[in-house]
Amino acid sequence: MYAAGPRVAEVTSLAKGEPLVRLTGVNKWFGELHVLQDIDLSIDRGEVVVVIGPSGSGKSTLCRAINRLEAIEQGEITIDGQRLPEEGKELARLRADVGMVFQSFNLFAHKTILENVTLGPVKVRRKPKAEAEQRARELLDRVGVGAQADKYPAQLSGGQQQRVAIARALAMDPKVMLFDEPTSALDPEMINEVLDVMTGLARDGMTMVVVTHEMGFARRAANRVVFMDAGRVVEAADPETFFTRPQSDRAKDFLSKILNH
Amino acid sequence: MQFFVDNLDLFWDAFLTTLSLSLLAGLLALVLGTLLAALRVSPITPLRALSTFYVETFRNTPLTVVFFFVIFGLPQIDFVIDFFPGSVLAVGLYTAAFVCEAVRSGINAVPAGQAEASRAIGLTFSQSLREVVLPQAFRTVVPPLGNVLIAMVKNTSIAAGFSVSELSSLLPRLVNANAGELMLVLLGVVVCYMVITLPAAFVLSRVERRVAILR
Ligand SMILES: Nc1ncnc2c1ncn2[C@@H]1O[C@H](COP(=O)(O)OP(=O)(O)OP(=O)(O)O)[C@@H](O)[C@H]1O
Numbered sequence: 001m002y003a004a005g006p007r008v009a010e011v012t013s014l015a016k017g018e019p020l021v022r023l024t025g026v027n028k029w030f031g032e033l034h035v036l037q038d039i040d041l042s043i044d045r046g047e048v049v050v051v052i053g054p055s056g057s058g059k060s061t062l063c064r065a066i067n068r069l070e071a072i073e074q075g076e077i078t079i080d081g082q083r084l085p086e087e088g089k090e091l092a093r094l095r096a097d098v099g100m101v102f103q104s105f106n107l108f109a110h111k112t113i114l115e116n117v118t119l120g121p122v123k124v125r126r127k128p129k130a131e132a133e134q135r136a137r138e139l140l141d142r143v144g145v146g147a148q149a150d151k152y153p154a155q156l157s158g159g160q161q162q163r164v165a166i167a168r169a170l171a172m173d174p175k176v177m178l179f180d181e182p183t184s185a186l187d188p189e190m191i192n193e194v195l196d197v198m199t200g201l202a203r204d205g206m207t208m209v210v211v212t213h214e215m216g217f218a219r220r221a222a223n224r225v226v227f228m229d230a231g232r233v234v235e236a237a238d239p240e241t242f243f244t245r246p247q248s249d250r251a252k253d254f255l256s257k258i259l260n261h
Numbered sequence: 262m263q264f265f266v267d268n269l270d271l272f273w274d275a276f277l278t279t280l281s282l283s284l285l286a287g288l289l290a291l292v293l294g295t296l297l298a299a300l301r302v303s304p305i306t307p308l309r310a311l312s313t314f315y316v317e318t319f320r321n322t323p324l325t326v327v328f329f330f331v332i333f334g335l336p337q338i339d340f341v342i343d344f345f346p347g348s349v350l351a352v353g354l355y356t357a358a359f360v361c362e363a364v365r366s367g368i369n370a371v372p373a374g375q376a377e378a379s380r381a382i383g384l385t386f387s388q389s390l391r392e393v394v395l396p397q398a399f400r401t402v403v404p405p406l407g408n409v410l411i412a413m414v415k416n417t418s419i420a421a422g423f424s425v426s427e428l429s430s431l432l433p434r435l436v437n438a439n440a441g442e443l444m445l446v447l448l449g450v451v452v453c454y455m456v457i458t459l460p461a462a463f464v465l466s467r468v469e470r471r472v473a474i475l476r
Pocket residue numbers: 030033035053054055056057058059060061062
C-alpha cells in the first residue's frame with residue numbers, strides 16, 4: 001500500500017533541541033465550559049503523539065488550537081519557537097507549515113483531486129503550476145490514489161478521500177501534521193488503508209499529533225500516548241506503559257471500556 | 262400591426278435604454294453585492310457592521326426614495342449626476358443589498374469544513390473566499406440571484422419618473438398619442454420586458470446546470 005517515495009520531512013534531520021510544538025498553560029472556554037484546562041505539552045521533532053480520551057474531553061479542541069482554528073484565552077502555543085500570531089497574513093503563513101487532516105476529509109468539492117493538492121502550493125507557496133502538479137502526482141501515487149487525479153472528491157470512496165487529504169497536507173511540506181480522528185468516518189474495510197499511510201509517515205520521521213481511538217496504530221506508531229479527560233491531560237506515557245500499566249483510575253476505566261467492547 | 266411599424270423607432274430606443282440600464286445596474290449590483298457579502302462574513306467586526314448597515318438601509322428603503330436620494334440628494338453635496346447614470350446608480354445600489362443577501366445565504370450553505378480546510382493549508386481569509394467558498398456559494402445562489410435580477414429589470418421602470426426614456430415611459434406617451442391603441446401599447450411594452458427577462462432566465466438555468474456540483 002505505502003510505496004517508498006522521497007522523504008517528506010527534511011526538517012526532522014535538523015538538530016533536536018527546542019520542541020517543535022510547545023503548549024504552555026493553555027486554557028480555553030466555550031462560554032461557561034472550560035474545555036482546555038492548564039495544558040502543558042511539548043512535542044519534539046519527529047515525535048508521534050497519540051491523543052486519546054472520552055468524547056467531549058477536548059481532544060479536537062486541543063488539535064485545532066495548535067493551528068489556531070480555535071483561539072485560546074490563556075497560555076501560549078509556539079510552533080518551531082514562534083508564537084501563534086493573531087488572525088491575519090502571518091497566521092496564514094504559519095498554518096501553511098502545519099498540516100491538518102479532518103475526520104470528514106473536507107476536500108474542496110468543486111476542485112479535482114489534483115487541484116485539491118496543488119491549490120496550496122500554487123496560491124500559498126507561489127510554486128509554478130507545472131512543478132506543483134508534478135509533486136502532487138508523486139504524492140497521490142505515494143498514498144495510492146494516483147489514478148484518481150482527474151476525478152472530483154465525491155467520486156472517491158471515503159478511504160481514498162482521506163488519503164487525498166493527507167497528500168494535500170503533505171504538499172505544503174509541513175513541519176508537523178495534525179490528525180483529528182482521521183478514520184472515524186470510514187467504513188471498517190477502509191480504515192487500514194489510511195492507517196498504513198499514516199504509519200509510513202511516522203516511520204519517515206514526520207512529527208504528528210493524532211487524535212484516534214485506533215489502539216493498534218497507537219502501539220505501532222506512537223512515541224507517546226496522551227490521555228485527556230474533562231479538558232485536562234491526565235496522563236502521558238509511551239504506548240507500552242500506558243496500555244499495560246495505566247496510572248490513573250480514569251485511564252484504567254477508559255481503557256477497560258474501549259478494549260472490551 | 263401598422264401601429265408597431267409606425268412606432269418601431271420609439272420602441273427600439275426605449276428597449277435599448279432599458280437593456281443598457283439593466284446590464285449596467287446588474288453589473289454594479291453583482292460586484293457590489295458580492296463585495297458586501299464578503300464583508301458580511303469577514304472576521305473584522307467594523308466591516309461586518311458596515312455591510313449590515315448598508316443592506317438594512319437599502320433593503321428597507323423604497324426604490325423611488327433611493328432615486329430621489331441619488332438624483333436630487335447627491336447634488337446637495339456637490340455630486341451632480343445625470344438622469345441615466347443616476348438611474349444606473351440608484352438601481353445598482355438598491356439591488357446590491359439583495360444580491361448580498363442571496364450570496365450570503367449561498368456562503369452559509371457551504372459546509373464550514375471547506376473554509377476550515379482552506380485556512381488550514383495557509384490560504385488567507387480573502388484567498389479562501391475567492392478560491393474555495395465563493396465558487397461553491399455561487400452554485401447554490403444562481404436561482405435566487407436570478408429572481409433578484411428579474412425583479413431588478415422590472416425595477417428599472419422607476420427611471421421613467423426621472424426623465425429616462427425607457428420602456429415604461431412609452432406608456433403615457435404612446436397612449437396619449439394613440440388613445441384607441443391602449444392594449445397594443447401595453448402588449449408591446451410587456452413583450453419588450455420579456456425579451457430581456459426570459460432569455461436571462463434561460464441563460465441562468467443553463468448556468469445552474471453547468472455548475473451543478475457533486476457532493
Ligand atoms: N464550537 C463550540 N462551541 C461550544 N462548545 C463546543 C464547541 N466545540 C466543542 N464544544 C464542546 O467542547 C467540549 C470538547 O469538545 P471536543 O470536540 O474538543 O471534544 P473531543 O474530545 O474531540 O470529543 P469527541 O471524541 O466526541 O470528538 C465538548 O463538550 C463540546 O460539546
